[in-house]
Amino acid sequence: MARGKAAVPETSTPDSPPLPTPVQKRWLRRGLDQAGGKLPLFWPDGGKVTAATVKACLDAGWATPWFSNPLKPDWLVCRLTDAGRAVCGKAPARKRGTEGMARAEAGA
DSSP: OOTTOOOOOSSOOTTSOOOOOHHHHHHHHTTTTSGGGBOOSBOTTSOBOOHHHHHHHHHHTSEEEEEEOSSOTTSEEEEEOHHHHHHTTOOOOOOTTHHHHHHHHHTO
16 A cells, blocks of 8 residues: 555445445436425336345445325335435425525625
């Protein structure tokens, strides 16, 4: 190892937060462009997103239940959380008006 350079783990370690699997990340990314961060129940090819994928993302805090579907109570409708956006590499959306206040304080 080169002097002064720390090794950067490519996967999570016991001290770091868990990282999503490629399938989990693909599902989470689909919520980035949806209103309210709604996560889909189905893949683009029509296949259902597995309960294991949904449960793992819920357990990790990347998704949260949104509402119950009265027509299909066994379908869990979820939305992306700020933590889910973070693991997808996108910062949480800012609240409107915050950016203008920061500019005003900076004297821009």
